[in-house]
Amino acid sequence: MRFRSPLLIGRDRESALLGALLTAARQGRGGAVFLTGDAGIGKSRLVADCTYQALDDGMVVLRGRGSGSSRDVSYKPLREALFSFARTNGPPNDPALDAYLPALTTLLPEWRTTPGAEHLESLIVLSEAVLRLLIAIGRDRGVVLVLEDLHDADTETLAVVEYLADNLEELPIMLLANLRGHSSQARRVADDCARRRTATVLGLDPLTGADLGALAAACLDCAPDEVPPRLLRHLERTADGNPFVVEELLSAMAGTGALELADGRWHLTSDPATQVPVTLIESIAVRAEQIGPAGQEILRAAAIFGRRFPVAPLQAIVGLSDRDMLAFLRAGVAAQLIKPDETETGWYAFRHALTAEALLSSLIPTERTMIARRAVTAVTRLQPGLPGEWCQVAAGLHLVAGEEAEAGRLLADAGQRLLDSGAAGSAISLLENAYERLRDDQPQVRAKVLASLLYALSEGGQAERAAALAGELSELDGPAVPPADRIGLRVTMAWIAAEAGRFSEGMAHVSTAREVLEAHWEEAHSTALDVVEAQLMTRVSDHAPERLARRAAETAERLPLPGVACQAWELLAYLVRPRGLAEADQCLAKVQAIAEEHGLGLWRIRALVRLAINGSLRHGDTTALEQAVRQAAAAGAVTSMHTAQATLAMLLVLRGDYEQAESLAASWAETSIRLSHADYTQYVLLTQATSAAHQGRRKEMDKALGAFRRWGGEDGEYVALSHGLCQAVCALLEEDREAAVESLGRARAWEDAHPSVYSLTGRFGLGVLLDALADRAGPEECAEIAATPAGTLRWNRHFLLLAAAVAMGRSGRGDEAHTLVEAAREAAQPYRMAANLGLRLVAEAAVADGWGDAPTWLRTAEEYFHEAGIPAVAGACRTLLRQAGVAAAHRRSGHERIPEELRRLGVTVREYEVFVLLAGRRGNVDIAKRLFISPRTVEKHVASLLLKTGQADRAALCDLAAGTFWGHPPS
Template sequence: MQVSSPIVIGRAEELRLLDSALSGARAGCGGAVFMIADAGLGKSRLVQECITLATGSGMAVLRGRATQAGATVPYRPLTEALFSIVRSGAVPDDPELSPYRPALGRLIPEWRDALPYQSDDSPVVLAESVLRLLSVVGRGRGALICLSDLQDCDAETMSIVEYLVDNLADLPVVLLATVRSTPSPALTLAQSSARHRVARLLELTPLTDDQVAELTAACLGVEVPGLPPGVLPWLTQSADGNPFIVEELLRGGIDSGALARTGDGWRMVEGVPRDMPSTVASSVNDRARRLGPEWHNALQAAAIIGRRFPLDALRQVCGLGEDELHALVRAGSEAQLLAPSLSAPDWCTFRHAWTADALASGVLPAQRRMLAAAAANAVESLDPDLPGELCQLAARLRLATGDRAAAGVLYARAGRRALGEGAAASAEKLLDRALELLPADSHPDRRAEVLESLLYALTEAGDVERALRRGADLYGSVLLSPEQRAELLTRLAWVCVVGGHWEKAAEQVALARRLLTDSAAAGQLAPLDVVEAHLLTLAGSQGDDRAARAEELALRAVRTAEEVPLPTSACQGRQVLALLARRHSFDEADVHLRHMFATADAHGLPIWRLRAQIRLATNELMRTGEAEQIQLARQAALTLGAVTAAAQADATIAMQQVLYCEFEQAEALADRLLESTARMHQEGESQFCLVIKIAAQAHQGRREGMRAILAEFRRRGGEQSFHAPVVFGHRAICALLGEDRPGAEAEMARVREWERTHPTIYYQSGRYGLGVLLEVLADRAGEELLAETRAAHAAQLRWNLQFVLAAEAVLLGRTGQAVAAGAKLAEAQAAAAPFPMARHLVLRLVAEAALADRWGTPVDWLRAAEEYFHGSDVAALAGACRALLRKAGVRVMQRRSGNDAVPSQLAGKGVTAREYEVLMLLGERRANPEIAKLLFISPRTVEKHVASLMVKLDRADRKELSALVTALELS
């Protein structure tokens, strides 16, 4: 008989909190709730109640469960949860998900393309993809994702859960996770998340005696006063307030006849042991026996396989036919012992972990080993490849028979498969288990293979420290050949280079070099040469000797790698050669990048092809100031699902938007990037997002805003990063916009000092542009510096070129070559066309020198600069322009904002701020085309303003308006 309460007893406060969390998610304020309790206290019932509440309010519901089956299957709970929403057809075809679909294809097979997902994005990208999917699914209605039994889940799932917990606050999603109260990584996460106030805890306690009475009455369908005498003492003493055990005891009591229904209600029957079954184990076994000996034995065999088991394996072990197997599942389900698997129809699960444990406890040790061996044979016969969790299930069963070596081989196989699927943390766990089981004396070759795979898993998981320790073990190991150890050390060195661990990378390179003798094949040396070339290029102080050595190694590696072929090493080599070539010529760098693109394309390496495309587009953007190619590269990254690469392209675009003075767009894009990179703990990328925001503030002359972001940049270690010199360069621009020439010169000195002692990564920091102009204006440099700068290809980048040409104009004007100087400044202004702020800054800086040396049209330049900076609210620079104009003897109108700029006697006659500006220029005897140019309006508009002024001020012509201006200035 099925005995359960139709209502939830004793959990009103918990239900209130869950309802509040659901309401928050529907309002766009999501979060995480961890429900912690011992087994049987009602976690599953509360989850179901929460799902009912969510469904009733129209929310999307996703549900997944971890398993105690013993198999470390990456992402299983998430896969089940996403299946539940995909099957319902509730996932919208939203453009926001497009770049994340390839990554999500690892969890949703329906989203996998014909080609396998190929991306070197960090595992965090998958977590971000899940977050984006949940956000889209919950948009406008809210979403609930329930993940049960997280104490049993894999490390990869835990990393994504942690990511979700940290980032749900502003999304329409609530995560409900259940965790046992026994120690586990999930429990640690729940407790730490609660301490950091990013999650709430629901810690279920046993029911009180009164609540047990309510539960018992609800199960029996009576009121509390109608409960038979003796039933409550029996239940409160035996169940310890555990609702599951209360229901199990009631069911067992009814089945045994100790509790019977009569015409007058329920009564306890004398003579039948009231404490029977006194434990869940006896209750479970008693129910199984009532199904008959055959079904009882079959259920015990299933319990030996595990709480979750493949039906075909059980059929073979027990010799059941198909109809008998289905009858067993049906009978076990009716007895509330089994629950068919929704996500895998060929599998079945015991209703509760206690159920499987209770049935297995009745099997003698010898019979247990015999059943485990039969089950292992059956599992291995299902599919020779042992896909999915079958491999680990077979390993656990072999271990149960006492065959440690066979179990070790199977765990190693499962570990290598997990590594191939990108689940490095699970692979590490499985491979460690394999090493523990494989005897060192009788299986040296197998142990060597496992050690090799483990090292790859550690490096993929980013555990550089442990990988290095294992690397030291390998270095002294006799199990691997010197060539094998060198190959692994080379991989370790590359991981250290990518992670910025320069000294550790150098140590691994040195160890690998010692292992490879002079007779080593070129193909063995090429990957090591590539790593060392990157190390020489990126680490330590700058110097021609290091650069020359790096170039020599990279060229040697590329020649070998393209001949063997070793396409990945060839691409790595071309990448470092392109970086080195930029010192001399961006065109030469492009040659290497095109080779890199062709190699990647020919060998099916889409990520390396994309890297080449993005670098080519970036070079083109820096040369021409045109963003078309980088936009195309960004789209290619999104199409491929390379989220990290797309973000890098976005960062390049955002920085260029700053130079274009598209500040709002740049800061909005930088904010979006900062949000995602900070979530994904991509520190270098987050630093660069802050650089973009610093630049946006600097280029508007907003010192306080820039300083606030600089503080965050420093906190994140930015001033010790490669981004430092470009920040110094932008700070110099901010100083110039504040008329702080000494401050700007000091920042440019910092740029020069940094780049003297560090590798040059950025070429728009000012060293090849703005810094040269400032040195020439200060009369500290001349033709020698200009010649040196012009020799550098970086001086031809469009942003730098405007300043270099302006510096040449100043020198020409200083030597009396007025016509040539004017022509050169015209070239500078043409180069500066995409950069409005920089174009007008150059006019302000050069005009002062032109006034002193009497060349060009500095008054017009200052007029244009003053108008621009006044309109841009850069008061210091606008004021400096007005001061220079007055110094030049030019009448300057007083600048105020809006209608306050109009004198009261004119404002009273209806003169607008724009009309007043036109009037003041009429006082200088300016023609309409000149006024139009200075005010950035059309000549036709000037005519309209003049006509309006004549009517409002009762003047007959332009001459009388000009006279009025003189009278106003004298009054």
């Protein structure tokens, strides 16, 4: 007889809290809950109750479970949960999810659109991909992600869980996980989230008193007062308030006849302390015996594998025929001891983790060792090469058998496989385990494991932990370790030092590696070392690293080492950029060609993005860059997509498309901050500050720059941009020329001390124009700067042409100066704000020196800045118009209704009203009556309109008005 309570007993408080959290999640206020407690305490029962409530409320429920034997198998609980959705659904139609679909194929291979394994850029990107998927699934009705037995989850899953828990606020998602209460990595994750107040940890206490009696009554289907008092006392003594143990004890007692139902009431027929099993081990043993004479032996052999066990190796261990094995499995399922594993064919699982633990505890050490060795032999024979999960399974069996060294080697192999697939977190766990177990093994074996572990720590974002292992190098840096492994260790440590910002330390590792390389030279190692050293030299040395990078690129192509070659050519594209974008483009074209030849899709996208960025800077056209963003998103190249989006947002600011730029920046700012990517975050904050600055919004600019500094912006590579492209422009829009010059000076001083690849800092454009206006730059200086690569960029070329015009106008070459202004206006065509700011600045010199068409330029600029809500510049334009002897436009109500082409001509509101009525070919008297003005005033307005529009006579002016409104003048 099997007893199980149909009711949830003693968990009213926890159930109410979970119900409230479900309601909040449906309303878009998500959160995470970790249920903790001993095995069998009722965590799964509470989860099931919450799940049923969620389903009744129309929410989507995704369920997955950790497992002991697959603790080092990447993402097992997440895969299982997402499979429950993917079995009946395809990818959600959500544009925000598109870029993350390739990353999701790591968990859901059936969503893969291209053959072969997809490269996962980082664990954080995968975590964000899972979050985006849950948002898409639960947007309309809410979603609950249920992860059971989290204590048995792999490291990668725990990292994703922590990321999700930290980012569920204001989302329609509830994360519900349960785990054992003992100390574990999963428990540390739960406690850390609770301390950050991003999750709730609910510890389930043992049932006592009335609750324990109510549970026993529910199991026995009777009233609480009908539970035999002696039975209740026995349960209180032996079950420790554990609901699962209560159920097992009741089932065992009823199975042995110690508990019977007679005359509608339950009775104890013998002393439960002596006649009924008082431990779970005895309970399992009794039930195992019920499925046949060999049942207990088979179950113990299965327990060697953990909660999950593979059928074929188990059959080989116990020597059963196919028929007998099937009979055992059927009997085990019928006895509620085991069940088919839903996640993998050919595997079964114990229904409760305690079952396997109880069975193992009943084995003496010699029995465990013998069964484990037989299991290793069976697994190795049935799975040659130990593919996939089998490597970890075999390693675990060797550990049970006490064979530490062999277990360590298998763990190292399994860790390297995970690292190659991109699962750095799980690889770290396995490689650390392997490294510790190989302490007494040969040094060369340990050196290889350490190299893999260091790389895994670096890729997993744990550079500090990797650096802490530097002390291990001394004992592995001797002749017992092959030179290739010693060099590999040093190269890896150099990369880790560079990632952590310890460039001098990185160069020290390079120096040591070169000493070994001199005695044991090998071209491949020399090439990898060149790339590392070149990367380090860009930060810690005044020597040009280009020689090393170029040598590495050429050698890598010849060997060939396509990945190293792409890396080296991309570094070269960065290094040669100050000499011009054309040379940088040649390097990027090499990356693109190598990537296409060797099928390196991500490198091809990286090259495509950077080529598009260079083209946009050169020509001011964002079409190619927008296409690159789409291609990067389609390929799942999230890093490249963010790089392209960052540049696109800034270019949209320069083009004056502020609304689109701010929308784009906001769309990835949250993700960038969530990913804790300092460089991207600095750039997006600088973009937002620049957008505010170019609209004259100082308060918003200062706020964004404050955040920029808090993210380390003043120690980064965007300092000159923050001064020259951001603050200097804002000062000019406030008509504070002195402050603008000071900002440009700070940008130049920073660049002098920190050579930069960024060219829009004012040094090659705006700053030259201000120098020309102050008579600090003449035609020769302007021509010299215009000949530089930075001077050819369209944004800079516009300001340089204006600077040259100012210098020429001052020297009496007014016609040439006028021609240069028109050329500058053409160059500035993509940049609306910059074009009008340039007109305001150059008109100042034109008025003073008596050349050009200052009134037209000033009216155009005044019109723009008036409409843009930048009164200081609009007012300055009107002042200059008056200095030029031209009446400035009066800003009366209704000015915004004047068509832009008429506003540029200086047409006033009243003149426009007359112009509208001329479309109907009315006379002066008629117009005067309609506008309540005198016919003479009408005549003056008509004369002014003839002058401003350049029409020959009144008839032509009427024709122009009629054509403007297509016969339908506004009322």
